[in-house]
Amino acid sequence: MASDFSDAFRLRSDAVARHVIASAGWAFRLHRRAEEMRVDDEASSRGRDRLAHAAASGYTVAASYASMYSPALGELLFWTASSLYLVLDSPRLFGAVLGACTHGRELRRAWAQRALERREPTRDDLYAIVALLAAPDLERREALIMDRLNGVDRRRGAHVTELFVPASTFLSALAPLLPENSIVAQRARSRRDGLARLMDAYTEQAELARAYSAWESMTGRFLPVSPEVLATLLLVGERLETLAFEPDDSTELHDLPEMSRAMVRIARDVFELRLELDDPAFASAGIFRDLRERRLRAS
Amino acid sequence: MFLQRFLKGITGLSVTEADAILTETGIQSQWLTARGMPVGKDIQRRLTWRNLDWHLNHYDDPDPLEKNDPFRDHTPFISTTAGTIERDIAARANFTLSAFRTALEFATRQYTMTGWIFYGYLYVIGKQSIPLEPFAEEVRDLHIYTGWLPYQHEGEITAKLRIPAVNLEKCEQWDGPGVLADLAAGVNPAPNTTIVNPEFSAPEQYTNLRGMLD
Numbered sequence: 001m002a003s004d005f006s007d008a009f010r011l012r013s014d015a016v017a018r019h020v021i022a023s024a025g026w027a028f029r030l031h032r033r034a035e036e037m038r039v040d041d042e043a044s045s046r047g048r049d050r051l052a053h054a055a056a057s058g059y060t061v062a063a064s065y066a067s068m069y070s071p072a073l074g075e076l077l078f079w080t081a082s083s084l085y086l087v088l089d090s091p092r093l094f095g096a097v098l099g100a101c102t103h104g105r106e107l108r109r110a111w112a113q114r115a116l117e118r119r120e121p122t123r124d125d126l127y128a129i130v131a132l133l134a135a136p137d138l139e140r141r142e143a144l145i146m147d148r149l150n151g152v153d154r155r156r157g158a159h160v161t162e163l164f165v166p167a168s169t170f171l172s173a174l175a176p177l178l179p180e181n182s183i184v185a186q187r188a189r190s191r192r193d194g195l196a197r198l199m200d201a202y203t204e205q206a207e208l209a210r211a212y213s214a215w216e217s218m219t220g221r222f223l224p225v226s227p228e229v230l231a232t233l234l235l236v237g238e239r240l241e242t243l244a245f246e247p248d249d250s251t252e253l254h255d256l257p258e259m260s261r262a263m264v265r266i267a268r269d270v271f272e273l274r275l276e277l278d279d280p281a282f283a284s285a286g287i288f289r290d291l292r293e294r295r296l297r298a299s
Numbered sequence: 300m301f302l303q304r305f306l307k308g309i310t311g312l313s314v315t316e317a318d319a320i321l322t323e324t325g326i327q328s329q330w331l332t333a334r335g336m337p338v339g340k341d342i343q344r345r346l347t348w349r350n351l352d353w354h355l356n357h358y359d360d361p362d363p364l365e366k367n368d369p370f371r372d373h374t375p376f377i378s379t380t381a382g383t384i385e386r387d388i389a390a391r392a393n394f395t396l397s398a399f400r401t402a403l404e405f406a407t408r409q410y411t412m413t414g415w416i417f418y419g420y421l422y423v424i425g426k427q428s429i430p431l432e433p434f435a436e437e438v439r440d441l442h443i444y445t446g447w448l449p450y451q452h453e454g455e456i457t458a459k460l461r462i463p464a465v466n467l468e469k470c471e472q473w474d475g476p477g478v479l480a481d482l483a484a485g486v487n488p489a490p491n492t493t494i495v496n497p498e499f500s501a502p503e504q505y506t507n508l509r510g511m512l513d
Contacts, residue, residue, distance in 0.1 A: 018410050018479060025482025026400060032485070054394035057387050090392070212449050213359075217409065219452065221385075285483030 003269070004069040008262035009224050010210065013069060019218045020066045021285050024077060027058025028287045031084070049088055056084035060098060064223035067230070068262075070281035071269040073288060078102050078227065080291050083298065086110055093124045094162065096131035100231035103273065106299060108134040116144065125149075126167040130228075133177055133235050142179045149182045163226050165201040173198040173232050195236065199260040202229050206259050224259075225266055233267035302502040303423045303435065305379040305456050306398045308406030310414040314472070314492065317415045321470050321496045326417060326462040330375040345375040346430050346459060354378070354457065355438060355448060376436075376457050379421065380405075383439045383454035401453050407475025413491070414475065419467040420502045421458055432459050468499045 006013035034051035037044065059081035067074030078101040085095025086107070096111035112135030115128040125148045132138060132145050149171075161167055171178070173195045175188030188194050206224065214220035256264065282288045307326060309317075320326055330345060331337070337345075353362065354376040361367035382398030399416070406414025421435040427443060428434040436457040438444045471490035481488040 015409065021479055021483050022404075022410060025479070025485075028485055029482070029487065050392075050394060053387065053392040057394055214449055219404075219450070221452065287483060287485045290485060 003265065005262040005266060006068050008258050009068060009206075011068070011216065011218070011224075015216075015218070016065050016068055017284065020062045020073070020077075023058050023065070024062035024291075025285070025287060027055040027062065028290075030058065031055035052084055052088055053090075056081045056088065056095075059084065060227065061223065063098070063101070064225040064227065065218065066281065067225040067266050067270070070279050071266065071273045072279035073281040074225070074266075075102050075270055075273060076282075076288065076291055076295060079104050079107060079295055082107055082111070086114070091118075093118070093127035093131055096127050096134070097162075097227050097231045100130050100134035100235060101227050101270065104295075104299075105136050109136060109138075111135070112138055115148075126161065126170055129171070129174070129178075130231055130235065133174065134231070146179050146182060149178065149184055161228050162223075163202065163205055163228050165198070165205060165228075169194075169198050169201050170228065170232055174235065177235060195233075196256075198229065198232060199256055199263070202226060202263065203257045203260045225263065229263060230267055230270065233264060234271055237267065237271045300422055300424050300434075302420045302505060303381055303437075303456060304418070304420050304502070305381045305435075305458075306402035307377070307379045307417040307419070307462075308402035308404070308414055309417065310406055310408055310412060312415050314494075317470050317472065318494055320464070321417065321467050321494055322464055322498060325464040325467065326377055326419075326458070328375050328377050328458075328460050329371060330373050331460050333372065342375075342432060342460070343430060346432065348429055350374070351376060351429055351436065351438075351457065355450070355455070375460055377459070377462060378453075379419075379435075379456050379458055379462075380454045381439065381456050383452060385452055396452050396454060398454055403473055403478065407473055407478065410475040410479040412475050413472060415470050415472055416490075417467055417470045419462060421456055421462065421466065423456065435459065464496065465498055465500045467496050468501075469493055469495045 004013050006016045030051045034048045034055060037048045037051070039045045039048050059077050063074050063077030063081060066077055078098045082095045082098035082102065082104075085098065093111070093115055096108075096115060099107045099111045102108070108131070111131040115131040118124075118128075128148050129145055132141055132148070135141075138144070161170065168184075171184045171194075172188050175185045175194050178185045180186075205222070209215060209220060209222035209224075212220055215222075282292060309320075309326075312320070353360070353370045354374045358371050358374070359369050362370040362373065365373045380398045380401045382401065383396050384393050385396050386393055402416045403414075404410070406416050408414070422433055423435050423437050425437070425443065427436065429436060436444075436459075438448060438457050439451060439454045441451070470493070472492040473488070473490050477491075478488040
């Protein structure tokens with residue numbers, strides 16, 4: 001049974017659960033409207049895509065908050081959002097980061113393929129690397145990542161991510177997974193632990209967001225369970241085949257602030273998730289059962 | 300000048316009270332409710348940049364100009380919403396934040412109680428016009444209010460002193476927990492009750508389109 005980490009984020013768990021149902025519920029309505037919309041010209045096609053984008057964004061918000069109390073529900077909602085972004089042919093690879101927060105092998109494979117097809121001129125090199133790391137059984141992974149890292153090095157990884165943290169901070173955390181001859185991996189060895197630096201940056205952003213009164217009403221755009229941080233933690237855990245950053249056991253991360261500790265434990269819960277388990281959170285709304293059915297059909 | 304449709308969510312009203320607002324009093328600011336109809340310089344002293352800033356950013360804070368009462372108890376402004384567009388940078392897409400959802404979540408205190416949504420229209424001029432009582436402030440518009448506004452996503456149009464009943468078309472009563480149950484089930488939510496204002500003066504008749512003589 002997963003824990004409820006709402007307290008660690010200084011949020012009331014009943015309010016978090018309501019927010020998840022409302023965000024997912026409105027997203028579900030938009031999603032269905034988009035599916036039912038008759039598309040016979042470019043304008044109506046754009047209209048449908050706008051609805052679907054808004055739905056994907058709503059599912060992403062719901063996924064972030066759901067992860068606080070149900071790894072299974074959070075995973076399902078991240079999967080739903082990521083799948084929508086993929087179908088939408090989104091010009092960015094943010095959906096790949098959401099996909100990396102799931103156990104969906106096919107979804108991750110599809111995003112890696114998208115990352116290989118697209119060469120966006122800015123910002124998305126980190127997301128492409130996440131997509132390549134998250135894909136199962138990818139041939140020439142190291143070479144492909146090296147190719148993307150060259151792009152990052154040219155820009156020094158300074159561009160910010162959705163969390164408003166430099167991409168280089170994420171790359172330092174991912175350094176153990178990157179090709180040994182890459183500059184990022186070599187530099188990382190001379191720095192203190194990349195994951196700890198990432199969690200420091202995450203905590204700083206989260207504390208800033210929490211200073212606003214929008215925190216308690218959950219109406220701000222900051223996602224407490226950051227998909228980027230969650231994906232990074234899961235990738236490190238998967239590739240190293242251990243969640244070595246578990247704070248109870250770690251000498252480096254044991255003194256993390258409360259919210260970062262919760263974030264790491266959420267990652268552990270998602271990492272250890274067995275999808276066949278029936279999480280009680282699914283019973284809280286019929287739409288969650290519907291989304292789960294859609295996922296089962298898709299796989 | 301534009302006639303701008305808006306929604307206003309209000310919680311904790313009985314049917315009688317909602318009907319009175321809709322058809323008689325209109326929606327009044329807290330300041331007006333507390334002290335009755337002011338005149339002349341009293342209004343000018345209230346409709347200031349400082350007070351608009353406090354209305355938007357310090358609504359619940361103690362106001363030193365009002366013996367440290369919460370600012371909200373003396374605000375001459377009225378928050379309404381007309382929705383807005385948000386940039387989703389991560390997805391490189393813009394999407395709509397609906398006025399209805401914002402008003403509903405205010406009215407029902409995040410789906411925990413029953414509340415009302417009022418439908419109406421305001422006058423806006425596409426520029427800042429804080430001292431001018433008849434015109435509402437489009438604080439949601441980043442080209443008019445360029446400073447940082449934490450709640451920009453709420454799509455606020457800020458009215459002043461009073462929104463007359465003649466500008467209010469109808470109001471709907473929504474049951475917050477019921478809406479949440481509908482959303483959870485994938486069902487379209489519907490209001491419990493709708494009251495229509497027979498004295499509503501529809502904005503369409505004031506647009507500058509002239510009909511032909513028969």
